[in-house]
Amino acid sequence: MIAMLSRAGFACEPFDFRLPGVTSISCDTHKYGGAPKGNQSSPLTSRLRSPFSTGNSTVLYRTRALRSYQYFISPDWSGGVYASPSIAGSRPGALIAGCWATMMHCGESGYISACRSIITAAKRLESCIRHDPELRADLSVIGEPQVTVVAFTSKTLNIYDVADAMSKKGWHLNSLQNPPGMHVAVTLPIVKAVDELVADLKTVVAEEKEKERARVASGLGRKGMAEGTNSALYGVAGSFPDKRIVRDLAGAFLDTLYKA
Secondary structure, eight states: OGGGTTTTTOOOOOOSTTSTTOOEEEEETTTTTOOOOOOOOSHHHHHHSOSSOOOOEEEEESSHHHHHTTOEEETTOTTSOEEESSSSSOOOHHHHHHHHHHHHHHHHHHHHHHHHHHHHHHHHHHHHHHHOTTTTTTOEEOSOOOSSEEEEEOSSSOHHHHHHHHHHTTOOOEEETTTTEEEEEOOHHHHTTHHHHHHHHHHHHHHHHHHHHHHHHTTSOSSOOOOSHHIIIIIHHHHOSOTHHHHHHHHHHHHHHHOO
């Protein structure tokens, strides 16, 4: 997506090999490229999958010498010389073929058109949060969005309550911590629904403000403790000064996924 910004007519900071400090560039073609990512066809196959999930990605290096560090070569393997461009193991050719077919179908003009639509929608969302009177008093954009992701937080509301309320309306957005917030990664499906997203966000903000007013009226104070899923995942974890507890809990969760 970022590679198409200037061609789509948007300002773009240098990010590639034109900068002397850039030694490699990676790209997940299954994201904004639209290529197939692979699948988990059943609970059984999902459970048996490697932690390194299948997908389509590319990596470019400034020099051949840098690229050579990626290779895995075993000259003494009992089955003969084993050489792989990365971690040992086979790769699904169907995903590579699907990636090629997708990119050939979209073409440069298709990706430029998609970039123009997506960035326009992202800027509209950012503008609404910054300037709409129903949102700007309670929400604030984090940073200066340059591409497709718009992140925001709130000083007046518990942002995780906002995230959970949006989930109930069918918007499964991404929550953040440090600082608490949430973000929208604008994609083509969101382009067609950005006005609906903004409308639902206005409704949720109004509802959460009313809850805050009720807390104050009842003597409980402002910004009550969020109790939803996002608060459990992000708010509690972010409140621990010692992150070893969080690491232990996350490790125990991963153990349950991969135990026999």
